[in-house]
Structure formats: structure tokens, C-alpha cells
Amino acid sequence: MEYDYDDQNIFAKILRGEIPNKTVYENDHALAFHDIQPQAPVHVLIIPKGPYVSLDHFARDASPDEQAGFMQAVAEVCRLTNVDDGFRAISNTRTHGVQDVPHYHMHIIGGRQLGRMLQD
Numbered sequence: 001m002e003y004d005y006d007d008q009n010i011f012a013k014i015l016r017g018e019i020p021n022k023t024v025y026e027n028d029h030a031l032a033f034h035d036i037q038p039q040a041p042v043h044v045l046i047i048p049k050g051p052y053v054s055l056d057h058f059a060r061d062a063s064p065d066e067q068a069g070f071m072q073a074v075a076e077v078c079r080l081t082n083v084d085d086g087f088r089a090i091s092n093t094r095t096h097g098v099q100d101v102p103h104y105h106m107h108i109i110g111g112r113q114l115g116r117m118l119q120d
Ligand code: AMP
Pocket: 010, 019, 021, 034, 035, 036, 037, 038, 045, 091, 092, 098, 099, 100, 101, 102
């Protein structure tokens, strides 16, 4: 599998500070911010700062420090958003997964009772 990163994607622009975001948490390796079209009371996106297109790309090629930093951001987002009653973590991937932005991101969605996982 070859992963071709496009540095003009919208999350790359957010990381470069070219467009604003509502930051929830940031560390050396990851940034978390509110989704611009929230699907639930809590809808936060967590992205690595490195140029990874998808979950499988990140899992294969990110360094242990990058992966640890990303998971630390997941923990902090869950703590800061108080999703103690539960949440859903989603990483849509490529065409079948209906991924719109080609920079790896994990959605953390919660704050209300969600429906079953797949609608189709
Ligand atoms: P996906 O289909 O998994 O690639 O989801 C991309 C997500 O990015 C969608 O939920 C969008 O609402 C969200 N999004 C797109 N542009 C922005 C932005 N500028 N700031 C925050 N979230 C965004």
C-alpha cells in the first residue's frame, strides 16, 4: 500500500495555522479540536501532527512517540469532554469508509445516546 499525503488538505491548513480551529487539547504530536458540523453534543476530532492520510497509514508508519502522543490526546479529550457514559471513536478511511479529509483523524462522538453503529 502506498500512501500519498496531500498537504493542501484542510487539516494540514489547520496545523499550519492557515485556518482557525476550536482547540480542545494539543501536545507535541497531536491536536484535538471541535468538529465544525457536530453530530452530537460532543464531537471532537483528534489528528496527528505528522503527514498521515489514514488510520492504517498512521498505525504502520508513525513512530512510537507519535502514537503515544496521539493516544495521550485521546485520553485527554475523553477526560475534558466528560464522556463518562460512553462515546464512539470513528476513523473513516478512504472510499469505502467515506473519508472526506485525507489527513488521519479520529472522531470522538458522545454526550447523548447514539444509535447502532452502521445505518446500511
Ligand atoms: P471524515 O468524513 O471522517 O473525513 O470527516 C471529516 C470531518 O471534518 C467532518 O465531520 C467535518 O465536519 C469536519 N471538518 C471539515 N472541515 C472542518 C474544519 N475546518 N474544522 C473542523 N472540522 C471540520
